[in-house]
Amino acid sequence: MHRRSFFQGLQALTKKHGIYLIGDEVQTGFGATGRFWGHEHWELPAAPDIVTFSKKAQTAGYFFSDAMLRPDKAYQQFNTWVGDTARVIISNAVIDEILSKNLVEHTARVGDIFYEGLAACSSSISEAKSRAHTLPLTLRMPAPC
Numbered sequence: 001m002h003r004r005s006f007f008q009g010l011q012a013l014t015k016k017h018g019i020y021l022i023g024d025e026v027q028t029g030f031g032a033t034g035r036f037w038g039h040e041h042w043e044l045p046a047a048p049d050i051v052t053f054s055k056k057a058q059t060a061g062y063f064f065s066d067a068m069l070r071p072d073k074a075y076q077q078f079n080t081w082v083g084d085t086a087r088v089i090i091s092n093a094v095i096d097e098i099l100s101k102n103l104v105e106h107t108a109r110v111g112d113i114f115y116e117g118l119a120a121c122s123s124s125i126s127e128a129k130s131r132a133h134t135l136p137l138t139l140r141m142p143a144p145c
Contacts, residue, residue, distance in 0.1 A: 023038075034107050
């Protein structure tokens with residue numbers, strides 16, 4: 001099953017059963033996949049109910065589609081970067097840099113070149129995951145003597 005249809009089906013199931021769909025964008029958010037959010041590759045009808053982020057954001061946190069998910073005490077949200085005011089200012093600067101330099105589009109162009117190169121040597125690759133995630137590869141190598 002193609003990842004896009006898998007996640008679209010998963011979202012439909014979660015909606016049907018009243019379960020929140022959580023997108024973990026710690027590794028894939030902020031343009032790392034050629035889209036600002038990795039889940040954008042799934043072409044969902046709506047964003048996941050909760051999306052977590054960190055690392056490249058230089059802060060950590062989540063956004064959500066349901067106001068009921070908003071914590072009533074901000075200090076109870078603990079994580080790697082804690083999300084204090086200084087980190088939010090830094091994160092805004094990171095976003096401004098990404099947007100002003102068109103880094104998401106640049107990442108998409110470089111990704112296209114990379115995937116073309118992979119296709120050229122595809123006989124050595126037995127498995128490659130989708131663009132919506134980091135790209136783990138399984139290479140065919142001759143057995144050591």
